[in-house]
Amino acid sequence: xxxxxxxxxxxxxxxxxxxxxxxxxxxxxxxxxxxxxxxxxxxxxxxxxxxxxxxxxxxxxxxxxxxxxxxxxxxxxxxxxxxxxxxxxxxxxxxxxxxxxxxxxxxxxxxxxxxxxxxxxxxxxxxxxxxxxxxxxxxxxxxxxxxxxxxxxxxxxxxxxxxxxxxxxxxxxxxxxxxxxxxxxxxxxxxxxxxxxxxxxxxxxxxxxxxxxxxxxxxxxxxxxxxxxxxxxxxxxxxxxxxxxxxxxxxxxx
Amino acid sequence: xxxxxxxxxxxxxxxxxxxxxxxxxxxxxxxxxxxxxxxxxxxxxxxxxxxxxxxxxxxxxxxxxxxxxxxxxxxxxxxxxxxxxxxxxxxxxxxxxxxxxxxxxxxxxxxxxxxxxxxxxxxxxxxxxxxxxxxxxxxxxxxxxxxxxxxxxxxxxxxxxxxxxxxxxxxxxxxxxxxxxxxxxxxxxxxxxxxxxxxxxxxxxxxxxxxxxxxxxxxxxxxxxxxxxxxxxxxxxxxxxxxxxxxxxxxxxx
Numbered sequence: 001x002x003x004x005x006x007x008x009x010x011x012x013x014x015x016x017x018x019x020x021x022x023x024x025x026x027x028x029x030x031x032x033x034x035x036x037x038x039x040x041x042x043x044x045x046x047x048x049x050x051x052x053x054x055x056x057x058x059x060x061x062x063x064x065x066x067x068x069x070x071x072x073x074x075x076x077x078x079x080x081x082x083x084x085x086x087x088x089x090x091x092x093x094x095x096x097x098x099x100x101x102x103x104x105x106x107x108x109x110x111x112x113x114x115x116x117x118x119x120x121x122x123x124x125x126x127x128x129x130x131x132x133x134x135x136x137x138x139x140x141x142x143x144x145x146x147x148x149x150x151x152x153x154x155x156x157x158x159x160x161x162x163x164x165x166x167x168x169x170x171x172x173x174x175x176x177x178x179x180x181x182x183x184x185x186x187x188x189x190x191x192x193x194x195x196x197x198x199x200x201x202x203x204x205x206x207x208x209x210x211x212x213x214x215x216x217x218x219x220x221x222x223x224x225x226x227x228x229x230x231x232x233x234x235x236x237x238x239x240x241x242x243x244x245x246x247x248x249x250x251x252x253x254x
Numbered sequence: 255x256x257x258x259x260x261x262x263x264x265x266x267x268x269x270x271x272x273x274x275x276x277x278x279x280x281x282x283x284x285x286x287x288x289x290x291x292x293x294x295x296x297x298x299x300x301x302x303x304x305x306x307x308x309x310x311x312x313x314x315x316x317x318x319x320x321x322x323x324x325x326x327x328x329x330x331x332x333x334x335x336x337x338x339x340x341x342x343x344x345x346x347x348x349x350x351x352x353x354x355x356x357x358x359x360x361x362x363x364x365x366x367x368x369x370x371x372x373x374x375x376x377x378x379x380x381x382x383x384x385x386x387x388x389x390x391x392x393x394x395x396x397x398x399x400x401x402x403x404x405x406x407x408x409x410x411x412x413x414x415x416x417x418x419x420x421x422x423x424x425x426x427x428x429x430x431x432x433x434x435x436x437x438x439x440x441x442x443x444x445x446x447x448x449x450x451x452x453x454x455x456x457x458x459x460x461x462x463x464x465x466x467x468x469x470x471x472x473x474x475x476x477x478x479x480x481x482x483x484x485x486x487x488x489x490x491x492x493x494x495x496x497x498x499x500x501x502x503x504x505x506x507x508x
Contacts, residue, residue: 010381055382081378090384124335127264128309128386130344 001067001075004100007059009092012131012244016052017059019044026050026092030061030084037083040069047106047251048113051203053243055132058095058114058250062106104253112179112252114196117209118245122189133190134209134245140216142185145193148212148225149181152195159232161208162201174201174232181208196252205246210239255321255329258354261313263346266385266498270306271313273298280304280346284315284338291337294323301360301505302367305457307497309386312349312368312504316360358507366433366506368450371463372499376443387444388463388499394470396439399447402466402479403435406449413486415462416455428455428486435462450506459500464493 009026019028027044034042047060067075081097088094103109118133120126125135159174177198184192193209211228214220220239228236263280273282281298288296301314321329335351342348357363372387374380379389413428431452438446447463465482468474474493482490 008381010384057382085378090379090381090389093378093381095378124339124347124349125344127262127344127347128311130264131385132382135344 001065002100002102002104003063003065003075003077004096004098004104004106005061005081005094006096007061007092008057008095009055009059010090010131011050011053011055013091014052016054017046017048017050017056026056026059027061029088030092031063033084033087034063034080037080037087038065038070038075040066045106047110048200048248050246050248051206051243054246054248055244056248059248060106060110060251060253062100062104106251109253110199110251111254112196112198113200113248114194114250114252115200115205116247116249117193117195117205117241118247119191119193119209119213119241120189121191129190131244132247134213134242136213136217138217140191140213141218141222142183142191142216144222145183145191145212145216147222148215149183151226151229152178152181152208154178156229157232158201158204158229160228160234160236161204161211163203163234165202172201176201176204183212194249203240206241206243207237207239209241209245211237213241214239255319256354256356256358257317257319257329257331258352258358258360259315259335259348260350261315261346262311262349263309263313264344264385265304265307265309267345268306270308271300271302271304271310280310280313281315283342284346285317287338287341288317288334291334291341292319292324292329294320299360301364302454302502304500304502305460305497308500308502309498310502313502314360314364314505314507316354316358360505363507364453364505365508366450366452367454367502368448368504368506369454369459370501370503371447371449371459371495372501373445373447373463373467373495374443375445383444385498386501388467388496390467390471392471394445394467395472395476396437396445396470398476399437399445399466399470401476402469403437405480405483406432406435406462408432410483411486412455412458412483414482414488414490415458415465417457417488419456426455430455430458437466448503457494460495460497461491461493463495463499465491467495468493 014026015023017026031042044061077097081094120133120135121140155177162174180196268280269277271280285296298315331351335348374387374389375394409431416428434450
């Protein structure tokens with residue numbers, strides 16, 4: 001029986017999603033608790049492997065469970081959700097739990113991922129946004145931020161914005177299809193970069209945001225985005241926005 | 255020279271506002287930093303003495319500063335604000351700093367205080383609201399919450415909701431004038447109790463919220479608010495909403 005969970009988490013206390021021995025990760029913690037609740041080892045497939053400190057509102061995971069290992073031979077997903085939330089909330093919260101088609105795979109079935117990057121652009125910070133928003137005191141030019149989104153749309157090579165995976169032995173393609181990229185002005189200095197792509201490579205949203213913010217603050221020329229993209233070198237975009245402003249908002253499935 | 259500051263803070267790491275020897279308080283921390291920046295001891299007068307764990311968005315403090323103690327004999331309030339925020343933000347943030355009339359007193363000049371109490375009323379909690387919102391999974395009847403506000407309006411005796419100050423040697427009046435009290439439905443299960451009064455006594459908003467939530471959840475009869483008020487005994491309203499849902503929103507001056 002295949003299960004699909006929608007999970008929200010505050011990434012602050014975690015070394016990212018992917019389970020790693022000896023460190024506290026969202027995936028490792030979640031798999032441990034699921035295994036205890038379902039009385040069997042659980043292996044998670046995840047839609048988006050968020051980095052250390054990155055948040056999620058609509059992360060999706062899938063896994064298989066053998067009902068015969070449970071008393072009565074049945075999986076009660078509502079009870080499973082309550083038990084997991086009882087153990088992990090409010091830091092990690094299972095927002096939805098349902099039976100999925102046996103062919104469903106949280107990673108491979110996903111059509112697109114939506115990320116949100118939040119910036120507080122005013123002189124004084126806000127104690128209640130400090131965990132989820134990058135405070136940028138220098139005034140940002142919203143028109144420049146918006147213009148910088150144009151070269152991102154479509155199937156592009158994002159090598160300038162992506163870190164090559166450490167264990168990569170052969171060349172890795174950094175071509176990604178960006179479906180939508182826009183800055184939203186929420187008022188009171190709160191700005192949000194919403195970006196949707198078929199998939200993202202490592203550090204892509206944070207490097208894009210860091211580069212755009214450098215342009216919006218006048219530290220990089222407007223229109224330089226196309227030049228940075230053409231460079232196809234990670235060194236061309238050294239401005240990396242901090243992890244705590246980023247949130248995996250939603251995963252799109254057929 | 256009298257100075258007036260508007261201050262926001264996350265109350266989580268503090269034992270309330272009022273300075274106390276040996277514990278970390280907002281007022282103690284703020285006075286220390288102001289004293290260092292202004293090169294003289296600073297004594298704060300505060301509009302609302304928030305309890306341990308209670309937040310503030312628009313707390314107001316006033317204090318006197320002797321410009322002659324400073325280089326050039328002048329107080330640069332913009333620079334003072336930046337220095338204080340450099341030391342304390344983002345946990346404590348000075349949102350505004352201005353010269354006040356010598357007769358201004360943050361406490362005595364205040365006409366009213368506005369508090370907000372936030373409740374997340376849905377089954378699953380939210381990792382991003384956990385520091386500022388009380389999670390109440392049991393469904394609340396908004397009509398009952400709203401009806402319970404009616405007996406609060408006007409000049410009333412709030413003895414049932416207020417803790418007598420520890421050091422009180424003579425009887426203390428718990429009569430307060432409530433100007434406005436209402437529940438706002440913000441959608442997605444987010445409810446907010448907005449209350450304005452000339453002043454509040456100790457634990458008043460948390461006890462009112464706790465009692466109303468008990469009614470809204472069906473644990474106390476609707477309409478019992480008037481009975482609880484008439485009892486004039488702290489024992490009549492034992493439900494105390496947690497501190498982290500409460501925020502001193504605004505202080506009203508002439």
